[in-house]
Amino acid sequence: MDYISLREKRIMPLPLIEKSLDTETTGVDFNHGCFPYFVTMCDINGDILYWEWDVDPMTRIPQIPENDLEEIDEELSKCNRVVMQNARFDCKALKIANDLIRPKKLWTAPWSKIRDTLLAEHLLHSNQAKDLTTLAILYLHTNLAPLEDRMEECVKEAVKIAKAEFPEWRIAKRGDPSLPSAKNKVWKNDTWLPRAVAIAKDYDKEHPWWTCTSDYANGDSASTIGIYKAQSQNLK
Secondary structure, three states: OOHHHHHHHHHOOOOOOEEEEEEEEOOOOHHHOOOEEEEEEEEOOOOEEEEEOOEEOOOOEEOOOHHHHHHHHHHHHHOOEEEEOOHHHHHHHHHHHHHHHOOOOOOOOOHHHEEEHHHHHHHHOOOOOOOHHHHHHHHHOOOOHHHHHHHHHHHHHHHHHHHHHOOOOOOOOOOOOOOOOOOOOHHHHHOOHHHHHHHHOOOOOOOHHHOHHHHHHHHHHHHHHHHHHHHHHHHO
16 A cells, blocks of 8 residues: 555544433532433434433432443543533533542543534524523424423422322422522422332333433433534534
8 A cells, every 4th residue: 555545544534423412410519419310312313322320319319330331431432523512511410420430430521522502502693592492493493392391290290299108208499408509490300200209109111200201301312413413504
């Protein structure tokens, strides 16, 4: 093989392997004991991988298998682009999970690969709303609100059951020192709860509370990658 062909081989661009990533957490205050309990990834074809971890209702700490974190790291290593909505939050969530389970292993965010739909929207429409539901409507003509409404309904019903039958469980509430940001949509801190109730009460596996969180969260990751595709075209 001559020099020219070697040089051409070296500069050939790598195929784009792009996935979105999103997390669900027990709250947004990582410095006050909140943790991720759900990670979802979606590729450009709409294929989804996700990891869901049971949360101890007494401590609000997720039970995370170490091999799940290794799988997430492996998937990230395969990508040369990772799309997130508010990447700083999701990267912090992944680091919190790592530090909880693998405290001796240093985890750093792959910032060179990350693209953030929130930052992209600041460039495109700085004076408009930038939440995921708004962006999905704007770029994908898709309404994510029904998924959130369904999640809210499940959580609030699960809260009623938990308060009546499991009063020792730590349910989110205003004024909890570990949840200083729990002020408006308090239910969003307990999206892990329907599954916890389903486990405690041994609900049939067909019961929607086993999957309501994954339906909700996977809709976010599937939307995020589509939103960035549209944003990147506009940015160009």
